[in-house]
C-alpha cells in the first residue's frame with residue numbers, strides 16, 4: 344500500500360501528441376515478478392497552436408448545408424442613385440444562369456477539375472475544337488464552368504463574428520485583402536450580412552449591403568434602414584461575399600451574337616479580298632517619328648490603314664516593350680487622319696491599358712474628339728488627370744454619366760474596356776457604324792471578352808455592303824501570362840486561350856512559313872525598347 348512518486352520527463356524537438364507506455368517491473372522476495380503498465384501522453388505545443396485551436400465543437404460541413412433554412416433578403420441602398428444613364432438598352436442582356444444539374448454534377452464529383460464529373464454530352468463538347476457551329480454552345484458551357492468555380496472560390500472569403508462601425512448612413516466593414524482584390528469588391532457590388540446570433544435560426548434575415556466605396560482594406564456599405572435602426576457597435580455579423588455577374592453576362596451575349604452577326608469571316612478568317620483603301624501608295628506623315636526607324640512597325644501601320652487583311656483581323660504580337668501599343672496608337676491616328684468617315688473603337692481588358700491608349704492618342708488628337716467611357720464602378724480618383732477631359736465624369740453631379748447614343752455618335756474615337764464595350768452593344772449602334780476596332784493587350788482577355796467589343800459593334804468587310812469598314816486589329820503578347828481564370832476545366836478546354844493566341848496557333852493565315860510571317864496579316868515585333 345506504499346506510494347512512490349515518479350517523475351517522467353520528455354524532451355522533444357517537435358510539437359504534437361506523443362504516446363508512451365511505462366512499464367514498472369516488480370520482483371517479490373520469493374523471486375516471482377509482476378508488471379504494472381501505465382499509458383502516458385505528452386503534449387508539446389506552442390502558444391500559437393493554442394491560439395489557433397478550435398473555438399467550438401466540430402460540426403460536419405454537410406450537416407449545416409443540408410439543414411433547410413428559409414432566407415429573407417432585406418435589400419440595402421445602392422450607390423449611384425444620381426447616375427445619369429441616357430444610353431439606350433435596345434439589345435437585351437439576359438441573365439444566362441447555368442443549369443443547376445451541371446453544378447450538382449461538378450460538386451458531387453471528387454474535384455472540380457475532373458472531366459468525369461460532368462455529363463457526357465458536355466464533356467464531348469469540351470473536347471471538340473472550336474468551330475463556327477459550336478461557337479456559342481462551347482463558350483456558353485465554358486463560362487458556366489468558370490462561374491461555378493468562381494462561386495466555390497468566393498466562399499473562402501466569408502467571415503464570421505465580425506463587427507462594423509457606423510459612418511453616417513453607411514456601415515464600414517474591414518475586409519483585409521480587398522486592396523489586392525482578394526476578394527474583388529467594386530463600387531456597386533453587394534454582399535450579405537446576417538446577425539451571427541441568428542446563425543442557426545430559420546427563417547433568417549440576410550441584409551444586402553451595397554458597396555458605396557472601397558478604401559484600402561475597408562468597404563463602406565449601404566444597408567436597409569431596418570438594420571441601421573438596430574445597429575450597435577458590438578453587433579456581430581456573418582458576411583457572405585458575391586461577385587458581379589455583368590462581365591459574365593456580356594460575354595455570354597457576345598458568344599451568342601457572334602455567328603448570327605456574321606462574324607465567321609472575322610473569327611475564323613480564311614482569306615482576304617486584298618483590297619486597299621488607297622488607290623495609290625500610302626505615304627503617311629508619321630505622328631511618332633521613332634517608328635520610321637523600325638521597318639516592322641511601319642509595315643504593320645501601313646497594312647492596317649490600307650485595310651488589306653480584311654475581313655481577316657490584323658495581328659501585332661511580340662514580347663513586352665517591343666512597341667505594340669505605339670504601333671496601335673499610330674495606326675489609330677493614321678486612320679483618324681486619312682478617313683474622315685472612320686469610326687474607331689479602341690479597347691483593352693483593363694482600365695489602365697485603356698487609359699494608356701487614351702493618353703497616347705491625346706498627344707496628337709485634341710481631347711474633344713475622343714470619348715473615354717468609364718464604368719461607374721471605377722473610383723474616379725484612379726482616373727489619370729490628363730484623360731479626365733475626355734471621360735464621362737460629370738463634375739456638377741460628382742458622378743459618371745452614360746450619354747445617349749446620339750451624343751456618343753459625335754465622337755470618332757471611343758475608348759472603353761472590353762466589358763464596358765458591352766454597354767455600346769446594348770445601345771445598338773447601326774450596323775457598320777464602327778469601321779475599326781482595336782484591342783490592345785488582347786492576350787490577357789478570354790476570347791468571349793474580346794468578342795464583346797466586336798459582336799454587335801463591328802460588321803465584317805463586304806465588298807458590296809461594307810467596303811470601307813470591318814477592320815479588326817488585335818495586339819498583345821500570347822506568350823505572357825494569359826487570361827486570369829479560376830476553373831481548371833474551362834482553362835484547359837479553350838477559355839485559357841485568348842482570341843489572339845487561338846488565331847496564331849490554329850489559323851493558317853497567321854502561321855509562320857519558311858519565309859516568316861505573312862506581313863499582310865500579322866507583324867511580330869522583336870526589338871525591345873525598354
Ligand SMILES: Nc1ncnc2c1ncn2[C@@H]1O[C@H](COP(=O)(O)OP(=O)(O)OP(=O)(O)O)[C@@H](O)[C@H]1O
Nearest residue numbers: 633634637662663664665666667668669670872873
Ligand atoms: N520604334 C521605336 N523607337 C524607339 N522607341 C520605341 C519604338 N517603338 C516603341 N518605342 C518605345 O518603347 C516603349 C515601349 O513601347 P510600347 O508600350 O508600345 O510597348 P508594348 O510592346 O506595347 O509593351 P507591353 O508589352 O508592355 O504592352 C515606349 O516607351 C515606346 O516609346
Ligand SMILES: [Mg+2]
Nearest residue numbers: 667668783784
Ligand atoms: Mg502595350
